[in-house]
Amino acid sequence: MSATELRAGVLRGKVLPDRVVRLGVTGLSRAGKTVFITNLVANLLARGRMPALNAADRIEAVYLHPQPDMTLPRFAYEEHLAAMTGDDPHWPHSTRAVSELRLSFRMRGRGVLGRVLGPQVVHLDIVDYPGEWLLDLGLLDKSYEDWSDSVLDRLSKRPEGAGYLALARAEDGSLPLDDPKATALAQAFTAYLHAARQAGLADCTPGRFLLPGDLAGSPALTFAPLPKPASLPKGCQWAAMQARFEAYKTHIVRPFFRTHFARIDRQIVLVDVMEAVHRGPTALEDLRRTMAEVLLAFRHGKRGWLDRIMGTKRAERILFAATKADHLHHRQHPNLTALTEALLDEAKARADFAGAETAALSLASLRCTVEDEIARDGMVLDAVRGRLADGRRIALYPGELPSDPARLLGPARAGAPRWLNADFALMAFEPARFAARAGSGPPHMRLDRAAEFLFGDLL
DSSP states (O other): OOHHHHHHHHHTTOSSOOEEEEEEEEESTTSOHHHHHHHHHHHHHSBTTOTTOGGGGGEEEEEEEOOSOTTSOBOOHHHHHHHHHSSSOOOOOOOOSOEEEEEEEEEOOOHHHHHHHOOEEEEEEEEEOOHHHHGGGGGTTOOHHHHHHHHHHHHTTOGGGHHHHHHHHHOOTTSBOOHHHHHHHHHHHHHHHHHHHHTTOSOOOSGGGTSOGGGTTOGGGOOOOOOOOSOOOTTBHHHHHHHHHHHHIIIIIHHHHHHTGGGOSEEEEEEOHHHHHHHOHHHHHHHHHHHHHHHTTSOBSOOOHHHHHHTOOOBOEEEEEEOOGGGSOGGGHHHHHHHHHHHTHHHHHHHHHTTOEEEEEEOBSSOOEEEEEEEETTEEEEEEEEEOTTSOEEEEOOOOOOSSTHHHHHHHHHTOSSOTTOOOOOOOOBOOOOOOOTTBOSOOBSHHHHHHHHHGGGO
16 A cells, blocks of 8 residues: 555545455346346345345445546446336346446444454446457457458358358459448448347457447448458458458457456456357357457456556456346256356366456346246146246246256257257246335345355455
């Protein structure tokens, strides 16, 4: 602690300065980042449903603090909470830009020293990132040639990519740059990305093609993968695409990484594992490979003395959370957690090697189902019951996740077209109406355990 910080603390009547912890909330599209942040904040403000948060009994007050970063929009907590808990509850809009929210805790000290120092303040800065932009971190260590080859190879195995693949193979990259043709190629590739995302595929890079914002139409977003021609004359189409790919990394991806990701203390990665299982082996393998590539860009591990001098940060704890666990009966939750651990084994191993503490968990940020039983073919099956968008309430048996994740990951790695002797169903349940309880936030599953792992020790 510097002398300046110490003087600031004394002036506020405290010996210790306020502590700031930055929590990164990331994940792929529709993994539930907005819902996670909204209900986490609601349940930290009213902690009746947070028994696993060990420091809860020392929290004297929690309040929303004014937005600390003047350059970032504030996370629309109140708007999202109203959508989830109103008279006609519905899911809030998904993340379309970086946003931030500061939650401040006034903590009662422990022991004799704690009584001498008095209450201390911990600020939790929650930073929300669009899942589409998260994927771009995997591009940082790739050349345009490597990226093009890998994308075109993937497209050859996907029906959604057939149209663009035909255009790319017919293109002669050695010809001079033709801007209208480059624009048409970029638009056709963007159309493929939208189709792939709609099909539940995870690897949809570059992410800004899906959410371009004010960059729409700029040269940095006007490129697409092409086969490398035998010759590369100056000013040719392929070389121009290569230059634009590098500009995309230099002017869009790297600044985003330095400004936001490289400043994270704790990280949660939300993954819609059940959606990938429902989509089939191809989607599950795509999710595994994508998450492994993305997490290479994070600065994992504990901060050393050089990091502190230079002012850099590393994610010291990383939680991999399988969302929408309420779509399964609780007896299947251990299987979902085991699948998540196995699915992200490669990514977790790399983070662990660098010193970061990691964990996997299945959770429901906002619980929208109740457990039920249904009879089928003379058997009683564990089911869940929830409300659909049209108001109907139905009971669903989603299928049985195997206790051994290899039974799913094996066919996924082998490129199987579908699951053998298995059928997994999934319903788009809407938020349920619930009776508010004094001192408690909206219902959830294991948000308290996620909070305890991510920042409980810092409270």
